[in-house]
Amino acid sequence: MELISPFDFVKRSILAVQEYTYLSLRSLTNVFRTPFYMADTIQQADLIGVGSLPIVVLTGMFTGIVLALNTAKTLESFGSLSMTGRLVSFSMVRELGPVLTSLMVTGRNASGMASELGSMKVTEQIDAMRALGTDPYKKLVTPRVISTVFMMFFLTIISDLVGLIGGWIISFFMLGLDSTQYWNSAYQILHYSDVVTGLVKPVVFGFIIATIGCYFGMTTKGGTQGVGRSTTEAVVWSSVLILAVDAVLTQLLIVLS
Amino acid sequence: MPPLDNAISPFDEENLDTVHKAIIFENVSICFEEAPVLDGVSFELRRGETKIILGVAGSGKSTILKLCLGLLKPDSGKIYVLGHDITTMTEEELFDLRSKVGIVFQESALFDSLNVRDNVAFRLLEEHLPEAEVEKRVRESLSFVELEAAIDKFPAELSGGMRRRVGIARAIITQPEVLLYDSPTGGLDPITSTTIIELIMKQRDVFKTSALMVTHRLQDGFTLATHYFDPATKHMKPSDGKPSQDIRTSFMILRESKAVFEGSAHELGQVQDPYIKEYIS
Numbered sequence: 001m002e003l004i005s006p007f008d009f010v011k012r013s014i015l016a017v018q019e020y021t022y023l024s025l026r027s028l029t030n031v032f033r034t035p036f037y038m039a040d041t042i043q044q045a046d047l048i049g050v051g052s053l054p055i056v057v058l059t060g061m062f063t064g065i066v067l068a069l070n071t072a073k074t075l076e077s078f079g080s081l082s083m084t085g086r087l088v089s090f091s092m093v094r095e096l097g098p099v100l101t102s103l104m105v106t107g108r109n110a111s112g113m114a115s116e117l118g119s120m121k122v123t124e125q126i127d128a129m130r131a132l133g134t135d136p137y138k139k140l141v142t143p144r145v146i147s148t149v150f151m152m153f154f155l156t157i158i159s160d161l162v163g164l165i166g167g168w169i170i171s172f173f174m175l176g177l178d179s180t181q182y183w184n185s186a187y188q189i190l191h192y193s194d195v196v197t198g199l200v201k202p203v204v205f206g207f208i209i210a211t212i213g214c215y216f217g218m219t220t221k222g223g224t225q226g227v228g229r230s231t232t233e234a235v236v237w238s239s240v241l242i243l244a245v246d247a248v249l250t251q252l253l254i255v256l257s
Numbered sequence: 258m259p260p261l262d263n264a265i266s267p268f269d270e271e272n273l274d275t276v277h278k279a280i281i282f283e284n285v286s287i288c289f290e291e292a293p294v295l296d297g298v299s300f301e302l303r304r305g306e307t308k309i310i311l312g313v314a315g316s317g318k319s320t321i322l323k324l325c326l327g328l329l330k331p332d333s334g335k336i337y338v339l340g341h342d343i344t345t346m347t348e349e350e351l352f353d354l355r356s357k358v359g360i361v362f363q364e365s366a367l368f369d370s371l372n373v374r375d376n377v378a379f380r381l382l383e384e385h386l387p388e389a390e391v392e393k394r395v396r397e398s399l400s401f402v403e404l405e406a407a408i409d410k411f412p413a414e415l416s417g418g419m420r421r422r423v424g425i426a427r428a429i430i431t432q433p434e435v436l437l438y439d440s441p442t443g444g445l446d447p448i449t450s451t452t453i454i455e456l457i458m459k460q461r462d463v464f465k466t467s468a469l470m471v472t473h474r475l476q477d478g479f480t481l482a483t484h485y486f487d488p489a490t491k492h493m494k495p496s497d498g499k500p501s502q503d504i505r506t507s508f509m510i511l512r513e514s515k516a517v518f519e520g521s522a523h524e525l526g527q528v529q530d531p532y533i534k535e536y537i538s
Contacts, residue, residue, distance in 0.1 A: 035383075053270070066328075081520065118520045120368075123364060123366060123369070124362050124364065124366035125366050125367075125368055125369070127323070127328050127362070127365075127366065128360075128362055128368070130326075130328055130348075130352075130355070131326050131355055131358075132355070132379050132380045133346070133352045133353070133356050133380060133383065134352070134379075134383050135349075135352065135379075152476045161273070172378075237515035
């Protein structure tokens with residue numbers, strides 16, 4: 001393993017942050033500049049959104065089931081089993097829906113973006129694109145960022161809903177709770193700010209997933225081994241950033257609401 | 258193409274002959290991670306000329322081609338391409354200029370998710386040309402490299418030589434004024450290599466395109482210098498057997514980041530420098 005001095009490490013880290021910031025800003029400013037790659041954006045939305053639907057539904061369902069099982073045990077000891085729907089709903093919509101959906105999409109799509117763009121980079125396809133007069137940031141990065149942000153919003157809504165259904169399955173079939181009571185309590189606990197929090201987070205997380213995936217892909221070096229490294233780093237950094245930003249965003253949205 | 262803001266000024270044009278010179282390198286240096294790759298390299302490519310760039314691996318040959326397209330920026334020095342100082346141009350401005358410069362990459366760099374038609378038509382599709390026009394020009398380009406039959410194939414289904422020919426078709430589809438070839442015969446068998454060299458010669462002699470060709474294979478350079486393309490037989494023919502008669506092909510040799518030789522095939526044969534003599538022997 002290559003040993004680097006602390007000075008070089010700091011220098012490389014600052015350079016990486018600078019390059020990531022540049023890529024993120026360009027992906028945003030390109031939204032307002034021609035040409036628009038609508039077909040590429042729709043294709044990516046299909047790959048990211050529709051393609052991620054099965055894992056998002058499964059994750060949401062099992063999270064709702066586990067939430068209901070765990071909270072019911074605690075609530076039962078207080079004689080408040082009827083509050084199961086409230087806890088499942090509150091946890092899913094504010095926190096678990098957005099975060100778990102993002103982590104699932106990270107595993108599937110940030111890795112996919114990093115490996116696809118990384119392969120293009122090491123086989124000089126990105127250079128070829130530039131040589132042919134096409135801006136790879138516009139053609140490759142911006143469609144992925146737009147479609148991930150857009151689809152994360154809807155995937156999270158689906159995940160929340162499926163999670164609530166998972167909670168209802170446990171509440172109704174195992175705990176013997178009344179369906180109307182479950183859905184009423186699940187609905188009543190949610191305030192406007194909770195829904196806003198639950199829908200702002202996936203948009204921010206979607207941006208992180210796409211920009212991190214594209215950043216590691218576009219900066220890949222070192223052949224197929226480099227592609228593997230970029231893919232791993234994209235998933236790790238995207239997951240860590242999602243959890244870190246979630247902590248900051250949660251506090252920020254609490255203060256704002 | 259709209260006029261570029263930083264095209265060289267009339268004053269500079271008086272000093273730089275951009276009418277007869279397609280590419281000018283002035284004291285260009287570039288380092289990768291503090292290791293010099295090119296150190297004060299200067300040369301000129303005349304319009305209609307093909308310059309063969311030779312040198313051992315890592316001597317900076319491919320870097321020169323990437324610098325010509327603005328894919329890399331030099332640390333110092335000036336590069337003029339078709340009259341534009343590309344060292345001061347932004348990426349957006351370079352996209353316009355690149356439509357006049359074609360490149361064939363070492364490993365072809367075809368888009369592996371697109372078929373041959375879409376690879377060759379990439380630039381035209383980006384310009385949203387009418388479908389019929391795109392189809393016509395793609396077929397013309399593929400016909401030039403004799404690969405019309407492979408139009409619906411994907412790069413993975415092609416041999417190395419076919420990929421190189423598709424790369425040439427993609428580079429010439431816009432009839433660029435300058436072509437850059439990065440080891441176009443590298444890793445190919447002798448027969449396929451000859452086919453590729455013949456295509457490069459055809460482009461040089463039929464369309465009079467200026468070209469820089471990076472290669473490890475000295476014989477490719479000498480073939481270009483001693484042969485011409487005969488449109489009647491559609492094959493190359495020896496000019497008169499004497500490299501010195503060739504006026505459109507020149508050589509440049511790089512050694513340890515510096516250009517150590519620049520001249521014609523005849524001058525290359527006469528050189529007394531021990532390194533160059535060993536290199537060409």
